[in-house]
Amino acid sequence: MNFTTIIEPFRIKSVEAVKFTHREDRERALHEAGYNVFRLHAEDVLIDLLTDSGTGAMSSAQWGALMQGDESYAGSRSFYRFQDVVRDLTGFAHIIPTHQGRAAERILFHTTLHAGQIVPNNNHFDTTRANIEVEEAEAIDLVIPEGRVPAALHPFKGNMDLGALEHLLAERGDRVPLVMVTVTNNSGGGQPVSLENLRGVRALCDRYRKPLFLDACRFAENAYFIKQREPGQATRTPKAIAQEMFALADGCTMSAKKDGLANIGGFLAMNDPAWAEACRNLLILTEGFPTYGGLAGYDLEAIARGLEEVVEEPYLRYRIRSTAYLGEKLMAADVPIIKPPGGHAIYIDARALLPHIPPQQYPGIALVNALYVEAGVRGVEIGTVMFGLHPDGSETPAAMDLVRLAIPRRVYTQSHIDYVAEAVIAVAAMRDRLPGYRIVEAPKVLRHFTARFEPLR
Ligand code: F0G
Numbered sequence: 001m002n003f004t005t006i007i008e009p010f011r012i013k014s015v016e017a018v019k020f021t022h023r024e025d026r027e028r029a030l031h032e033a034g035y036n037v038f039r040l041h042a043e044d045v046l047i048d049l050l051t052d053s054g055t056g057a058m059s060s061a062q063w064g065a066l067m068q069g070d071e072s073y074a075g076s077r078s079f080y081r082f083q084d085v086v087r088d089l090t091g092f093a094h095i096i097p098t099h100q101g102r103a104a105e106r107i108l109f110h111t112t113l114h115a116g117q118i119v120p121n122n123n124h125f126d127t128t129r130a131n132i133e134v135e136e137a138e139a140i141d142l143v144i145p146e147g148r149v150p151a152a153l154h155p156f157k158g159n160m161d162l163g164a165l166e167h168l169l170a171e172r173g174d175r176v177p178l179v180m181v182t183v184t185n186n187s188g189g190g191q192p193v194s195l196e197n198l199r200g201v202r203a204l205c206d207r208y209r210k211p212l213f214l215d216a217c218r219f220a221e222n223a224y225f226i227k228q229r230e231p232g233q234a235t236r237t238p239k240a241i242a243q244e245m246f247a248l249a250d251g252c253t254m255s256a257k258k259d260g261l262a263n264i265g266g267f268l269a270m271n272d273p274a275w276a277e278a279c280r281n282l283l284i285l286t287e288g289f290p291t292y293g294g295l296a297g298y299d300l301e302a303i304a305r306g307l308e309e310v311v312e313e314p315y316l317r318y319r320i321r322s323t324a325y326l327g328e329k330l331m332a333a334d335v336p337i338i339k340p341p342g343g344h345a346i347y348i349d350a351r352a353l354l355p356h357i358p359p360q361q362y363p364g365i366a367l368v369n370a371l372y373v374e375a376g377v378r379g380v381e382i383g384t385v386m387f388g389l390h391p392d393g394s395e396t397p398a399a400m401d402l403v404r405l406a407i408p409r410r411v412y413t414q415s416h417i418d419y420v421a422e423a424v425i426a427v428a429a430m431r432d433r434l435p436g437y438r439i440v441e442a443p444k445v446l447r448h449f450t451a452r453f454e455p456l457r
Contacts (some may be wrong), residue, residue, distance in 0.1 A: 326346050405420065
C-alpha cells in the first residue's frame with residue numbers, strides 16, 4: 001500500500017506550554033514594545049514565527065550528545081568530532097567554529113575586504129550586508145529577475161543572474177575579492193539555487209579567478225529542492241547533493257542555528273590556508289581559541305549530531321512539505337505570497353495585500369502588528385524597514401515589502417499551522433482597516449531590531 005499522508009518524522013517526548021492571551025493584553029504589549037514585535041516578551045506570543053534561527057527542537061540524540069561535551073579549552077574531543085562531521089559534509093580544509101553565522105561573516109569580511117570593494121551575492125541577508133558595509137565595501141544583489149517578482153513561478157528562484165555577474169566581473173572585477181551565493185536565498189523568499197546555476201557561478205569564478213563562498217545556512221533545504229526539482233537529481237541522497245554544492249565552492253559561512261538543528265553556533269570554512277590563518281587570528285581576538293570559537297564543547301556536539309540529522313530524507317520531506325502546506329492554504333484564500341513556497345518560511349507580499357499603505361509607511365509592519373494583535377502570531381517584516389535605509393541616512397522603498405512567517409524546525413504541529421493559516425486569512429479580510437506606521441526612533445544600522453513605531457491614524 002502507498003500512503004500519501006506525510007507525517008512528522010518524530011514523536012514528542014517533552015512539551016512546553018504556550019500562553020494564551022487576550023486581544024487587549026496583546027494590544028497593550030505591542031504599544032509598550034513601540035509597535036515593534038522584536039521588543040515583545042516572547043512569553044506574550046502564542047505561535048512564534050519570527051525566525052527559524054536557533055528556535056528548533058533538538059532531538060533526544062542531540063540532548064544525549066550534550067552530555068558527551070568535552071569542555072577542554074584547547075583541543076577538545078568535541079571539536080574534533082565537529083570538525084570530522086563538517087569536513088565530511090563540506091570537504092573544506094579549514095573549519096573554524098563561531099558562535100553564530102554573523103560572527104563567521106564578520107571574521108571573513110574583516111579579513112578579506114577593503115573599503116571600496118564589492119561583494120556580489122544572489123541576495124545578501126541583512127547581517128551579511130551590514131558586515132560588508134561596515135568595512136565600507138558594497139554588497140550587490142544579483143538574483144535572477146524572476147527572484148524579484150513575488151508572483152513569478154520558477155523552480156530555482158534563488159539563482160544568480162549569471163549575465164549580470166559576468167558583467168560585474170568584467171567591468172569591476174578588480175574590486176571583487178570574492179563571490180557569494182546564499183542557499184537557500186532567505187531575503188528572496190527562501191528560494192533554492194540549482195546545481196546547474198552553482199556550476200555556472202563556479203565557471204565564472206574560475207574565469208575571473210575569484211573564490212566562491214556559500215552562505216550555507218539552509219544548505220540541506222536547498223539540497224532537497226534540488227533533489228525534487230532538478231533533472232537527474234531525484235535518485236541522489238540530499239547529503240550527496242549537499243556535498244556537491246560545497247565542492248563547487250571554496251568556502252562557506254554557516255549559521256548552525258538553521259540547518260545545524262542547534263540553538264546556537266556556526267562556522268566559517270575554507271580551503272585557502274593564508275585566509276584561514278588570518279581568520280583564526282581574528283577569531284582568537286573576538287570569539288575564542290580555534291577549537292571552540294565562542295561555543296561550549298556541548299554546543300559542538302549538538303551541531304555535529306544536528307548536521308547528520310538534517311540531511312535525513314524523512315526529515316527534509318516533512319520539512320519542505322509542511323512549509324508548502326501553509327503556503328497552499330494561503331494561496332487557496334488568495335493571500336498574495338511569494339510563489340512557489342520557500343523552504344523555511346512563507347513570505348506574504350504585504351505591498352500587494354495592503355495597496356493603501358505606501359512602502360514608506362511600512363505595509364510589512366502593519367501586517368505583522370495586526371497578526372500579533374488579532375491572533376498572537378509573530379512574524380517579521382522583510383522590507384523597507386529592514387532594507388530601505390542606506391549608509392548615507394537616506395531611505396528608499398525596498399525591492400519588496402514582505403512579511404515572513406518562518407517555521408521553527410520540528411516545533412509546531414499541523415494544527416498550529418492550521419491556526420496560523422486561519423489567522424492570516426482573517427487579518428487579510430480586514431486589510432482595509434490596517435493603518436500604516438511611522439518611525440519614532442531608530443539606530444543607523446540594523447534598525448529593524450530596535451526601532452520604535454507609531455500607527456498613523
Ligand atoms: N545568512 C543568512 C542567509 C541568514 O538567514 C542568517 C540569519 C545569517 C546569515 C546570520 O546568521 O543569525 O546565526 O548570525 N538569519 C536569521 C533569520 C536571523 O531570521 O533569518 P546568525
